Amino acid sequence: MTRAVWRFGGLAVGGVVLLIAQPLNRLSAQDTTAGKVVYTKWCAGCHGDNGGGDGAGARHMIPPPRDFTVGLYQIRSTPSGQLPTDADVLRSIDEGLPGTAMPGWKSRLSDRQRRDVLAYIKTFSTFFADTTQRPQPITFGSAPSGGTGAEALKVGRQFYDSIGCRKCHGDQGRGDGPSAPTLKDDAGHPIFAANLHENWRFNGGGTVEDIYHRLRTGLDGTPMPSFSDLIENKFLTDEQLWRVAQYVRSLSPKDPPVVRDVVHAPLTKTLPHAPADSAWTSVDVYWFPLVGQIVRKERWFAAAVTGVWVQAVHTADSIALRVAWDDRSQSPDTAWLTHVGRVFAALASDDSTREQPAPWPDQLTVQFPVAIPSGMERPYFLMGSGSAPVYQWRWTSTARTAAVAGLARGIDRFDPLSGGGPAAQAMYDHGQWRVVFTRALASTDTASQLPFRTGRAIPVAFFASDGSNGEHGTRMAVSTWYFLALDEPVPARVFISPVLAMMLTLGLGMLVVWRAQQKTSSRRQQ
Amino acid sequence: MKVRIFSVVGGMLLLTACSKGNQSSGAPAAAAPPAAAPAAPAANSAAGGTITGKIKFTGTAPRNKAIDMSEEATCKAKYKTPPTEETVVSGPANALANVFVYVKAGVPAGQKFTAPTTAVVLDQNGCRYHPHVLGIMVGQPLEILNTDPLLHNIKAVAKSNRPFNVSQPSAGMKTTRTFTAPEVMVNLECNVHSWMHAYAGVRPDPFFAVSKDDGSFTISGLPPGTYTIEAWHEKFGTQTATVTIAGTESKTQNFTFAAR
Numbered sequence: 129m130t131r132a133v134w135r136f137g138g139l140a141v142g143g144v145v146l147l148i149a150q151p152l153n154r155l156s157a158q159d160t161t162a163g164k165v166v167y168t169k170w171c172a173g174c175h176g177d178n179g180g181g182d183g184a185g186a187r188h189m190i191p192p193p194r195d196f197t198v199g200l201y202q203i204r205s206t207p208s209g210q211l212p213t214d215a216d217v218l219r220s221i222d223e224g225l226p227g228t229a230m231p232g233w234k235s236r237l238s239d240r241q242r243r244d245v246l247a248y249i250k251t252f253s254t255f256f257a258d259t260t261q262r263p264q265p266i267t268f269g270s271a272p273s274g275g276t277g278a279e280a281l282k283v284g285r286q287f288y289d290s291i292g293c294r295k296c297h298g299d300q301g302r303g304d305g306p307s308a309p310t311l312k313d314d315a316g317h318p319i320f321a322a323n324l325h326e327n328w329r330f331n332g333g334g335t336v337e338d339i340y341h342r343l344r345t346g347l348d349g350t351p352m353p354s355f356s357d358l359i360e361n362k363f364l365t366d367e368q369l370w371r372v373a374q375y376v377r378s379l380s381p382k383d384p385p386v387v388r389d390v391v392h393a394p395l396t397k398t399l400p401h402a403p404a405d406s407a408w409t410s411v412d413v414y415w416f417p418l419v420g421q422i423v424r425k426e427r428w429f430a431a432a433v434t435g436v437w438v439q440a441v442h443t444a445d446s447i448a449l450r451v452a453w454d455d456r457s458q459s460p461d462t463a464w465l466t467h468v469g470r471v472f473a474a475l476a477s478d479d480s481t482r483e484q485p486a487p488w489p490d491q492l493t494v495q496f497p498v499a500i501p502s503g504m505e506r507p508y509f510l511m512g513s514g515s516a517p518v519y520q521w522r523w524t525s526t527a528r529t530a531a532v533a534g535l536a537r538g539i540d541r542f543d544p545l546s547g548g549g550p551a552a553q554a555m556y557d558h559g560q561w562r563v564v565f566t567r568a569l570a571s572t573d574t575a576s577q578l579p580f581r582t583g584r585a586i587p588v589a590f591f592a593s594d595g596s597n598g599e600h601g602t603r604m605a606v607s608t609w610y611f612l613a614l615d616e617p618v619p620a621r622v623f624i625s626p627v628l629a630m631m632l633t634l635g636l637g638m639l640v641v642w643r644a645q646q647k648t649s650s651r652r653q654q
Numbered sequence: 655m656k657v658r659i660f661s662v663v664g665g666m667l668l669l670t671a672c673s674k675g676n677q678s679s680g681a682p683a684a685a686a687p688p689a690a691a692p693a694a695p696a697a698n699s700a701a702g703g704t705i706t707g708k709i710k711f712t713g714t715a716p717r718n719k720a721i722d723m724s725e726e727a728t729c730k731a732k733y734k735t736p737p738t739e740e741t742v743v744s745g746p747a748n749a750l751a752n753v754f755v756y757v758k759a760g761v762p763a764g765q766k767f768t769a770p771t772t773a774v775v776l777d778q779n780g781c782r783y784h785p786h787v788l789g790i791m792v793g794q795p796l797e798i799l800n801t802d803p804l805l806h807n808i809k810a811v812a813k814s815n816r817p818f819n820v821s822q823p824s825a826g827m828k829t830t831r832t833f834t835a836p837e838v839m840v841n842l843e844c845n846v847h848s849w850m851h852a853y854a855g856v857r858p859d860p861f862f863a864v865s866k867d868d869g870s871f872t873i874s875g876l877p878p879g880t881y882t883i884e885a886w887h888e889k890f891g892t893q894t895a896t897v898t899i900a901g902t903e904s905k906t907q908n909f910t911f912a913a914r
Contacts, residue, residue, distance in 0.1 A: 209816040211816075292823045295846045296846070346821075351809070357822070
């Protein structure tokens with residue numbers, strides 16, 4: 129009884145205290161307490177208990193989780209050096225940061241929870257408590273019209289060059305500029321210049337507006353500077369900076385690529401052997417995402433190749449497969465060794481001894497089963513197994529115009545096959561590899577070398593390594609199984625039967641009409 | 655009685671100081687030690703003690719890394735001999751330049767100094783920073799100038815100050831920034847040219863200097879007191895010394911670093 133009274137009394141006192149406290153610190157005390165609960169449950173695993181960006185998951189991430197203690201935020205509406213607004217941070221919480229491990233929380237947490245965790249995150253840095261550090265958002269205006277027109281894009285390209293974007297992002301925007309190998313963030317972590325052909329991976333969003341905002345604010349804590357001063361210095365106009373944003377946007381496809389499971393290889397008269405053969409421009413392109421290999425030791429959490437673009441054609445007796453992928457370096461390249469060292473230092477390793485950076489080559493592997501499976505069962509996607517090997521084509525940048533065919537029996541066993549490997553031709557152009565593999569459809573050794581057949585779904589998978597990112601051996605990017613289908617030649621009867629049917633119908637119709645006319649005329653005569 | 659007189663004098667001085675707002679650099683403390691109070695009029699900034707010295711190092715200086723400027727022909731053309739980084743800049747007889755010397759402790763905490771309105775200029779010329787090491791007061795403008803006809807981005811990497819990162823793609827561009835908190839050192843760097851580094855020592859008072867090519871430095875206008883002086887070098891680390899200043903005397907304090 130007394131206990132109940134005490135409890136009630138305590139509640140009442142607590143309630144009064146809360147009521148009084150409420151107007152005094154509307155946002156801080158209460159919200160941060162609730163925010164801490166949310167933070168500890170959902171955020172601390174990566175961002176760390178004390179917000180230092182050092183949670184258990186942090187050592188498996190490049191870029192690493194945000195360190196809230198330094199109060200530095202990439203995605204802001206404020207000038208370089210200023211704190212973000214609450215709305216800026218909330219946007220990153222809501223939408224996540226594309227191209228990083230940070231997911232969006234809008235569908236997972238309530239509005240209240242996200243606001244509370246925002247308030248709590250701000251307590252990690254003293255800058256937010258400093259009243260002299262008031263963020264002043266930039267007034268951005270809106271994009272000038274005609275942004276997809278040739279004239280606008282020409283202006284955008286002109287300023288892309290003159291303001292030096294190409295120094296890091298490269299001449300064609302694939303993040304392969306001369307300064308790209310040296311880039312690091314404020315904490316010394318390795319950082320890639322964004323590949324401007326993948327706007328769906330831009331941390332702050334991929335619209336023209338998002339790009340323009342990043343140009344104005346810069347990405348604080350990274351090498352990406354603010355270009356606002358250029359307008360003040362009359363180096364360019366606001367409109368011209370918008371044109372740069374529109375040009376950058378134009379480098380990516382209209383919509384992010386969608387995975388279509390089956391690569392259709394049409395039948396052609398001749399086989400395009402060269403990667404730059406104009407015949408490839410009229411062949412359908414299929415995109416497949418790649419992710420780090422994290423199943424087997426050594427695991428790899430920092431895969432540089434994010435996906436492959438695949439095309440295929442075949443003739444009556446041969447197949448050509450073109451695989452293109454963006455890669456910032458033509459490995460081996462010693463200019464990237466410092467970067468490799470930074471990558472190794474940033475990631476936790478499965479290794480007992482940390483590896484020394486070395487100039488490894490780039491690699492691409494195309495994988496098929498040994499024979500086309502009759503049912504849905506396929507060998508293990510990650511390079512088969514001892515009992516169920518897979519048939520692979522392995523291409524290496526150090527032996528450009530050759531590919532080795534062989535059988536993989538698990539991730540660490542590869543037995544090259546003698547003879548019958550595919551021919552390969554490769555080119556590296558401004559941050560992109562294009563490799564064309566060609567082979568006869570039939571194979572002399574049907575037990576281990578897949579014979580290609582039309583009209584069947586042939587499982588296919590891809591593996592890629594960027595040597596200049598420290599990738600070799602099991603450290604690579606992998607895909608799951610997809611399919612390749614060689615379209616069958618359309619038999620002549622498919623074209624002839626409709627014509628015959630039409631002619632027959634026409635003839636019959638004319639006969640009916642003729643008969644009817646005959647009858648009518650004979651009746652009149654009567 | 656004595657105590658009362660002192661408190662009256664002290665109070666008046668305090669009032670004067672307050673009414674004048676923040677005095678220009680070097681103004682002695684209003685609430686300075688009693689002995690100095692009658693002798694030192696508040697506005698006398700030129701007076702005070704001076705610390706001079708020479709900075710040397712022992713051992714062999716490491717070789718500065720050569721800079722590969724092949725990407726930037728216009729920068730490369732500005733050098734007769736292949737340029738190197740400026741990690742260790744030394745003069746004759748092992749004199750050490752680019753050492754930031756400052757009063758780390760001893761200036762009364764409550765004492766405020768107004769930052770000069772004249773800017774400290776940091777020039778980007780020949781794809782290197784000039785000067786390589788600089789001292790600046792909190793609130794004093796830092797004018798960042800690009801003399802090179804190519805893109806530099808100037809990034810401040812700081813902990814107590816807000817970092818910034820702005821681009822300057824052409825010759826003649828100017829950007830002015832200020833620092834809001836003392837910090838030794840704020841790192842300035844260019845990400846386009848990974849060899850470009852400069853260091854700014856940000857202080858709340860004007861008692862700092864950067865050693866010249868002959869290793870010499872001078873800190874002047876110090877009010878009487880006992881100070882901890884720190885000498886900072888980007889490669890050789892820091893050294894400290896304690897110096898007591900009474901009146902307008904000049905004291906010598908040399909520092910010797912061990913090359914590493």
